[in-house]
Amino acid sequence: MANTDLAPEAPRPNSNRSTTPGSDTFTAYISSGWAAQEEHLPSPREQASFAAARRKLISAKYSGKRLIVPAGAAKVRSNDTDYPYRAHSAFSYLTGWGSDSEPGAVLVMEPSVTGHTATVYFRERAGRDSDEFYANPEIGEFWIGTRPSLAQVASDLVLDARGIAEFAAVLEAIDGDTLMVREGDRDIAEQVLARRRFAAVDVAEGDDDLSRDLSELRLIKDSYEIEQMRLAVEATRTGFDDVIADLPAIMAHPRGERLVEGTFNRRARAGGNTVGYDTIAASGAHACILHWTRNDGPVRDGDLILLDAGIELDSYYTADITRTLPVSGTFSPVQRQIYEAVREAADAAFAIVRPGIRFREIHAEAMRVIAQKTAEWGLLPVSAEESLQPNQQYHRRYMVHGTSHHLGIDVHDCAQARRDLYLDGILEAGMVFTIEPGLYFQPDDLTVPAQFRGIGVRIEDDILVTTDGAENLSIGIPRTADDVEAWLRS
Numbered sequence: 001m002a003n004t005d006l007a008p009e010a011p012r013p014n015s016n017r018s019t020t021p022g023s024d025t026f027t028a029y030i031s032s033g034w035a036a037q038e039e040h041l042p043s044p045r046e047q048a049s050f051a052a053a054r055r056k057l058i059s060a061k062y063s064g065k066r067l068i069v070p071a072g073a074a075k076v077r078s079n080d081t082d083y084p085y086r087a088h089s090a091f092s093y094l095t096g097w098g099s100d101s102e103p104g105a106v107l108v109m110e111p112s113v114t115g116h117t118a119t120v121y122f123r124e125r126a127g128r129d130s131d132e133f134y135a136n137p138e139i140g141e142f143w144i145g146t147r148p149s150l151a152q153v154a155s156d157l158v159l160d161a162r163g164i165a166e167f168a169a170v171l172e173a174i175d176g177d178t179l180m181v182r183e184g185d186r187d188i189a190e191q192v193l194a195r196r197r198f199a200a201v202d203v204a205e206g207d208d209d210l211s212r213d214l215s216e217l218r219l220i221k222d223s224y225e226i227e228q229m230r231l232a233v234e235a236t237r238t239g240f241d242d243v244i245a246d247l248p249a250i251m252a253h254p255r256g257e258r259l260v261e262g263t264f265n266r267r268a269r270a271g272g273n274t275v276g277y278d279t280i281a282a283s284g285a286h287a288c289i290l291h292w293t294r295n296d297g298p299v300r301d302g303d304l305i306l307l308d309a310g311i312e313l314d315s316y317y318t319a320d321i322t323r324t325l326p327v328s329g330t331f332s333p334v335q336r337q338i339y340e341a342v343r344e345a346a347d348a349a350f351a352i353v354r355p356g357i358r359f360r361e362i363h364a365e366a367m368r369v370i371a372q373k374t375a376e377w378g379l380l381p382v383s384a385e386e387s388l389q390p391n392q393q394y395h396r397r398y399m400v401h402g403t404s405h406h407l408g409i410d411v412h413d414c415a416q417a418r419r420d421l422y423l424d425g426i427l428e429a430g431m432v433f434t435i436e437p438g439l440y441f442q443p444d445d446l447t448v449p450a451q452f453r454g455i456g457v458r459i460e461d462d463i464l465v466t467t468d469g470a471e472n473l474s475i476g477i478p479r480t481a482d483d484v485e486a487w488l489r490s
Helices: 025-030 048-061 089-095 150-157 164-172 184-201 204-219 222-246 247-252 256-271 283-287 333-349 358-376 394-398 481-489
Strands: 066-070 077-078 106-112 116-120 162-163 178-180 280-283 304-309 322-325 432-435 438-441 455-458 461-465 469-474
Touching: 048 089, 048 106, 048 116, 048 150, 048 204, 048 222, 066 089, 066 184, 077 150, 089 106, 089 432, 106 164, 106 222, 116 150, 116 164, 150 162, 162 164, 164 184, 178 184, 178 204, 204 455, 222 247, 222 256, 222 304, 222 322, 222 461, 247 256, 256 280, 256 304, 280 283, 283 304, 283 438, 283 455, 322 333, 322 455, 333 358, 333 432, 333 438, 333 455, 333 461, 333 481, 358 394, 358 432, 358 438, 394 438
Parallel strands: 066 178, 116 162
Antiparallel strands: 066 106, 106 116, 280 304, 304 322, 432 461, 438 455, 461 469
């Protein structure tokens, strides 16, 4: 069952509007007269050895199984324009290939007597004697720039590298001992499933197990990952500084939230790969909308602006930080009251983090403070203790989201991990996650005083579990009310 779709020889159909010359005379002319290309073989990238160690871990779990982990194809945004490419996280995790990865690449781990032999297949660089390099806008070097050779990728990633056409032989060999990360590439998944039907085997459950196990491996970060997280946080701090510096222009624009987003995104592109997720620039009552990414409102003096943003590095590791800032530079008494209550909840949650506790205890501790504060303010029909009972939860009206999620190569990392290793999991050194309590008083909520309505506050930090406690990786980004005001003044 040969595959004919992995190495297309032509771009997407555009013959009705194409003016690319196609005569033999032109092809012969454009293929000649080029300076000799010297191929420089790069030294192995820093993460290559870490990726090899991760492959060894997954290899031990799947002895005798062929593993297919695709990077995924580019995704169409509109007609023949694509979204910026991002390889599937499992592929990047196991290869070390990040923002410079080639669309459509596939990692294959073939079982061997010593474990597995890893090979990355991708569309290799075409020669100047073909029409691909000038006529194919998806992969041609005239269109997208220089692409790596097989030898360069092999040297860079310390992996065997082969042309994507050779992947057809892998598809031909698929049997009941072949598993794949199906969500990585829909087209390859369909070909694998077709081959399984032809071979009368069904191992879909094994695919799910592979995706789950790769997700769970990421629960504990290695030293390279932790350093990337530190760098992502530092880059994000600079992005927040940029936003504060641009506040006068932001306030003057009718869609100031868009300027906040643009200022931060500019820093993300300058200091990393891109943003790790859509920036939330929520000013005024928009801060009460948890995933406000439309960002089309004004930023007014006297309001708070909730900025939830993170920079993703070229390695794909991302920060995830939220700060809530008084646009005027000073919190009003009510804003400060709510803000400091949220900070108290965040500090209480952080104070209990150490190896050996359960992940869900972090949320419970933050909720203890949120229940206490909302009860003190007379917002609950019962006491804080009663509200904390599982069948009550009145305080959750003002914070319906969770307090923490794992963080890393995905902003919501390890999402396919089992509940007993995630929510009910025991903390271990090397885990990285957020702590992000909040209070959100909707503008039409009649259960709260009028002066509370339309105020939303969230404080989010990125936390590393250490051998004897925890480190707040984002502690350098001002977070107390006093420090935030001083930050804005500076």
